[in-house]
Amino acid sequence: MFGIPHKNFNPYYDPLHFLKQNITTFSLNIGFRLIVGYGAILLFLILTGCSTSNLISEDRRKEWAPLQSEKTIQQLQQEVLQQIDPFNHYQRGTIMHVTASDTWNSTLIRWMTPLDRDKQKFHARLSLYHQGIEYTFLNGEKKEQTIGFDGQSYEYVTTEKRYTESTGSSLYLGPLQSYLEWSQTLMRHPTQQLLGMREINNIPYWIVYTIEGSVEKLDQHDQYLIYINAQNTRIDYVEFTMRDLMKSYKGVVHYKNHKTVQGILMPFWIGIADDIFQPDFDHYFEVESVEFRSDE
Numbered sequence: 001m002f003g004i005p006h007k008n009f010n011p012y013y014d015p016l017h018f019l020k021q022n023i024t025t026f027s028l029n030i031g032f033r034l035i036v037g038y039g040a041i042l043l044f045l046i047l048t049g050c051s052t053s054n055l056i057s058e059d060r061r062k063e064w065a066p067l068q069s070e071k072t073i074q075q076l077q078q079e080v081l082q083q084i085d086p087f088n089h090y091q092r093g094t095i096m097h098v099t100a101s102d103t104w105n106s107t108l109i110r111w112m113t114p115l116d117r118d119k120q121k122f123h124a125r126l127s128l129y130h131q132g133i134e135y136t137f138l139n140g141e142k143k144e145q146t147i148g149f150d151g152q153s154y155e156y157v158t159t160e161k162r163y164t165e166s167t168g169s170s171l172y173l174g175p176l177q178s179y180l181e182w183s184q185t186l187m188r189h190p191t192q193q194l195l196g197m198r199e200i201n202n203i204p205y206w207i208v209y210t211i212e213g214s215v216e217k218l219d220q221h222d223q224y225l226i227y228i229n230a231q232n233t234r235i236d237y238v239e240f241t242m243r244d245l246m247k248s249y250k251g252v253v254h255y256k257n258h259k260t261v262q263g264i265l266m267p268f269w270i271g272i273a274d275d276i277f278q279p280d281f282d283h284y285f286e287v288e289s290v291e292f293r294s295d296e
Helices: 021-025 028-047 071-083 167-188
Strands: 095-104 121-128 133-137 144-151 154-156 160-163 194-198 203-211 223-229 235-241 250-259 266-272 285-291
Touching: 071 167, 071 194, 071 203, 071 266, 095 167, 121 167, 133 167, 144 167, 154 167, 167 223, 167 235, 167 250, 167 266, 194 223, 203 235, 250 285
Parallel strands: none
Antiparallel strands: 095 121, 095 285, 121 133, 133 144, 144 154, 154 160, 194 203, 203 223, 223 235, 235 250, 250 266, 266 285
16 A cells, blocks of 8 residues: 555454344343354354355446446545545554444344443554454453453453463454454555445445455455445445355445544444345444554
């Protein structure tokens, strides 16, 4: 991206949110609920893992209208960056601090994470140039405890950092870092393609495509469709694939309630769903504060 290494472009996946709410309607004890949940995940993988999700298939391309202008991807990229980070402050920071809450519509899926509340308040410290997030609980039984993920899960016991084998921590914290960063990082990637336009809720969107690796190996690399609001050049949605989970899985991040922090436009509401037209979100984040630092 303009000669600067891309910040944390490798996605940290969220394989937790595709179980649906109706699983939780049964009156089950905790142990059996977990068995049902993991069984449902396994069944879902078996049933859907036979095909590769391609965000730019011929069928998908039929959803987009031709461009209504001669705008190039380079022009659009510059317009978006001018909107979200006009003074290039994001690139100068090294650490992002976020205080927020994570609200889950499915208690069963939440049980597969380290969280102990359906509405979990937290403070996160993110490393912007590499994989690294520390998460401090601000309510619930784990209040004031800190866990982290830097490619491997860890926790703090008093002041001692101890690495663990916690799958739940890695599967939750990795995606969280991506969700908080994608609104700034994806449009900085050098490999992009402007595909067309699409109207959602009477708002026209430019559709930008980018891929983590080679376009010749779609089954190995993750793809992204970035929905840029043509009325204000903000990123409202990101469709993404999850190759680490299964080759056919995709999800959607919804960004809204944007606010400017230290000259950087950030979403203060982030919803996670399976489909861009899904009315209910599996879980969503309400951000209270964001701070960028470069002196830690």
